[in-house]
Each structure stands twice: as structure tokens, then as C-alpha cells.
Amino acid sequence: MNTLVEETAELLRLSISKQAELRYDLSPNLPSIEADTTQMRQVIMNLVINASEAIGAGNGLISLSTSVMRVPKDDPIGLMLAPEHAAGTYVCLEVSDTGCGMSAETQARIFDPFFTTKFTGRGLGLAAVHGIVRGHKGVMKVYSELGRGTTFKLLFPAAEGENDPSPGTSAARAPAEWRGKGCILVVDDEEAVRRALSAMLKNLGFTVVLASDGREGLEKFRQTPAQFAAVLMDLTMPQLNGKQAFAELRRIHQDVRVVLMSGFSEEEAAPELVGKKLAGFLQKPFEFEALIGVLQRALGETQAES
Ligand SMILES: Nc1ncnc2c1ncn2[C@@H]1O[C@H](COP(=O)(O)OP(=O)(O)OP(=O)(O)O)[C@@H](O)[C@H]1O
Ligand SMILES: [Mg+2]
Structure with missing residues (x-):
């Protein structure tokens, strides 16, 4: 984590405001965590960029710190951890800024x-x-005050073998959170949407294929129609819009499960599809939980046991 934090933040130094000072307080002898480095880099980047944007043109400080936190059995340290977070050793990453803060x-x-x-x-x-x-079974906390600044605190369980050997750790775990499996085709013309959906889906356990418009989506689908557990598709796209692509997808594979996404409600956006051939509908903006819910329903028959 320490290496990753420093590497990533240093890469960002050039792109953040010159008035923002970067400061590190990295704890030596940090246990390692099991993590996807690319995704961790994305986490650090997003937090540091937000911090620098919160500081804006003025002077400010962005501090990155790491530390170890041991959570004793039966003590979820007050409100810090949810009960499903087991006792054990956690690696803590903190990104603080002296920026505008939040209401x-x-x-x-x-x-x-x-x-x-x-x-x-x-x-x-x-x-x-x-x-x-x-997706990394971590915990995230935010502390912020308008005009004072913001701190994001992230906790990740230390890698297996680096945990406190206290017994009963696994018994303390709540039932696993919902996991998906299989491949999802994501069709959206906005790169940021594709990236965010991709991260969320991968962390639910899916593999992901991305396409940036209806035509590309169709091409990718046509190659291996049976490979896809579902298609998540935006309704308004250039080239071939979601509705047209939906019709084409069904021509290729009658039973394809398509979830359409739109800024409009389902009734406004696709009244002729309501309650019919659609596997689901997501009105943007949507919450992570809504994405999970719609996928559970769309895949219900095939993944009911998960
Ligand atoms: N460090 C911070 N200080 C103050 N406000 C913040 C901070 N981090 C996030 N926010 C608030 O949370 C909102 C959402 O942040 P998020 O990173 O998801 O989106 P964004 O930064 O607005 O857009 P982008 O997707 O381009 O990063 C921000 O618009 C901002 O209002
Ligand atoms: Mg941001």
C-alpha cells in the first residue's frame, strides 16, 4: 500500500494545483493486503484529484497516511465498523485535504x-x-466540515496470514454479500460511465466487455451471444440507439437479458417495452444498490442460488 500510495500520488503531482502541498505519513511495517493494483491506483487517484479540486486555486494541504488497525474480537470500535466486518488486522489509508469541505x-x-x-x-x-x-471487503468513512476540509478513511483487511491469529474470526463474518458470475456486456457512449460500471461489476464478481455505442455492442454480442449473462445498455447513443440495438440483440439471441439505462423513467423512455421483453431498467442516476437489485432480478433464474 505504501509504495502504491507514493507512486500514484507522485504521478498526480503535476496535474494537481501547485498551491496544493502533498504530504505523506506512511507507517513502516505495514501488513500487505490482497488487492487489485490497478483498482487501488484508481482509488488513490480519484481521492487525490477530489482533494485537489476541493482545494481549488487557494493554498492547501493534501495528506496521505497509512497505518495498521487491529480490531479486537467483539469490538467493532464503536461505529467504525459494521458487524459483518470481522475482527482482525486492517490496513488504513487516509486521504485528507484542507479544501472546501462538504455540507x-x-x-x-x-x-x-x-x-x-x-x-x-x-x-x-x-x-x-x-x-x-x-469489492475488497473494505470499509470507507468520510469526515467533512464545510470550509474546513475532508478526510476519507479506507480500511482493508490485511492479507491472509497477516491477520491477528485471534480465534473465531471467520465465525464473526456475516453471510457473504451478493456475488454475480458470468460476463456482462456494457454498452454506453460515455467513457466515464463505462469505467464506473466496469469497476462496480467486476467487484461483484462479473467479467465485463465494454462497447461505446450500439453498433460496437452488437458486433461484440454477435461474436459470442451465449457468453453474456446480461447486457447493460444506455438508451440514447449515437450510431445505433439502445432501442434499435435491443431489437437487433433479440434477433440474434431471443433470450438475451437486456437492462436498459436512461436519464428518463422507464415509462417515459421506453413505454412499449415496459413489463415485456426487458430484463430490467435503470434510471440514471442510480445507486450501487439499485444496480445490484436490477441485476439480481435480471439474472434471478440463472443465479438464484448465489
Ligand atoms: N475531498 C472532497 N472535498 C469536498 N467535496 C468532495 C470531496 N470529494 C468528493 N466531494 C464531493 O463529492 C462529489 C462526488 O465526487 P465524485 O468524485 O464522485 O465526482 P466528481 O468529482 O464530482 O466528478 P468526477 O467523476 O469527475 O470525479 C463531488 O462533486 C463533491 O461535491
Ligand atoms: Mg471526482
Whole structure:
């Protein structure tokens, strides 16, 4: 984690504001964690970029720190951990900034995909971070005050063998969170949406194939129609829109499970498809939980046992 934090933040140094000072406080002898390095890099990047955007043009400080946290059995340290988080050793990553901070209203929505307060923002950074942390069985906490700054605190379970040998660790775990399997084709013309969905889906256990418009989606689908557990597709795209692509997909493979996404409601966007051939519908912006719900329903018959 230490190496990754320093490498990633240093890469960002050039792109963040010159007024923002980067400071490290990395604990030596950190246990290692089992993690996807590419995804961890994405987490650090999104948090540091947010921090630098919160500081804006003024002077400010971005601190990155790592530490070890031992969670004794039967003590989920107050409100810090949910009961399903087992006792054991955690690696803690903290990204703090002295930027603008957030109101309580903003804080309540920051993990929602597409929630942004920025003119140029897409609102997908933290949604992806949330998905990745969840996929790594981690915990994420936010502390923020308007005008004072923000701290994101992420905890990841230390790798197997680096855990406290305290007995009963596995018995303390709650039932596993929902996992999916199989391959999902994601068709959306917005790169940021593709990236965020890809991160979230992978962390649920799916493999993902991406396409940036209806035509490319069809091409990829046509190659191995039976490979796809479902297709997640935006309704409004250039080239071939979602509705046309949907019709084509069904021509290739009658039983294809298609979930359409749109900024409009299902009734507004595709009234002729409501309750019919669609496997599901997601109105943007949607929450991670809504994505899980729609996938559970869309795949219900094939993955009911998961
Ligand atoms: N460090 C921070 N300080 C203050 N507000 C923050 C911070 N990090 C996130 N936010 C708030 O949370 C919102 C969502 O953040 P998120 O990273 O998901 O999207 P974004 O930064 O707006 O867009 P992008 O997808 O381009 O990163 C931001 O628009 C901002 O209001
Ligand atoms: Mg962001």
C-alpha cells in the first residue's frame, strides 16, 4: 500500500494545483493486503484529484497516511465498523485535504453515481471508489466540515496470514454479500460511465466487455451471444440507439437479458417495452444498490442460488 500510495500520488503531482502541498505519513511495517493494483491506483487517484479540486486555486494541504488497525474480537470500535466486518488486522489509508469541505446534504449523496457538485464533474469518481472498496471487503468513512476540509478513511483487511491469529474470526463474518458470475456486456457512449460500471461489476464478481455505442455492442454480442449473462445498455447513443440495438440483440439471441439505462423513467423512455421483453431498467442516476437489485432480478433464474 505504501509504495502504491507514493507512486500514484507522485504521478498526480503535476496535474494537481501547485498551491496544493502533498504530504505523506506512511507507517513502516505495514501488513500487505490482497488487492487489485490497478483498482487501488484508481482509488488513490480519484481521492487525490477530489482533494485537489476541493482545494481549488487557494493554498492547501493534501495528506496521505497509512497505518495498521487491529480490531479486537467483539469490538467493532464503536461505529467504525459494521458487524459483518470481522475482527482482525486492517490496513488504513487516509486521504485528507484542507479544501472546501462538504455540507451534510452533499455528504449523504457522494457515493451515488452521477452525483456531482462540479461544473465539469461526472460524479463517478467516488461511485467507482465505493465499488472497489466494497469489492475488497473494505470499509470507507468520510469526515467533512464545510470550509474546513475532508478526510476519507479506507480500511482493508490485511492479507491472509497477516491477520491477528485471534480465534473465531471467520465465525464473526456475516453471510457473504451478493456475488454475480458470468460476463456482462456494457454498452454506453460515455467513457466515464463505462469505467464506473466496469469497476462496480467486476467487484461483484462479473467479467465485463465494454462497447461505446450500439453498433460496437452488437458486433461484440454477435461474436459470442451465449457468453453474456446480461447486457447493460444506455438508451440514447449515437450510431445505433439502445432501442434499435435491443431489437437487433433479440434477433440474434431471443433470450438475451437486456437492462436498459436512461436519464428518463422507464415509462417515459421506453413505454412499449415496459413489463415485456426487458430484463430490467435503470434510471440514471442510480445507486450501487439499485444496480445490484436490477441485476439480481435480471439474472434471478440463472443465479438464484448465489
Ligand atoms: N475531498 C472532497 N472535498 C469536498 N467535496 C468532495 C470531496 N470529494 C468528493 N466531494 C464531493 O463529492 C462529489 C462526488 O465526487 P465524485 O468524485 O464522485 O465526482 P466528481 O468529482 O464530482 O466528478 P468526477 O467523476 O469527475 O470525479 C463531488 O462533486 C463533491 O461535491
Ligand atoms: Mg471526482
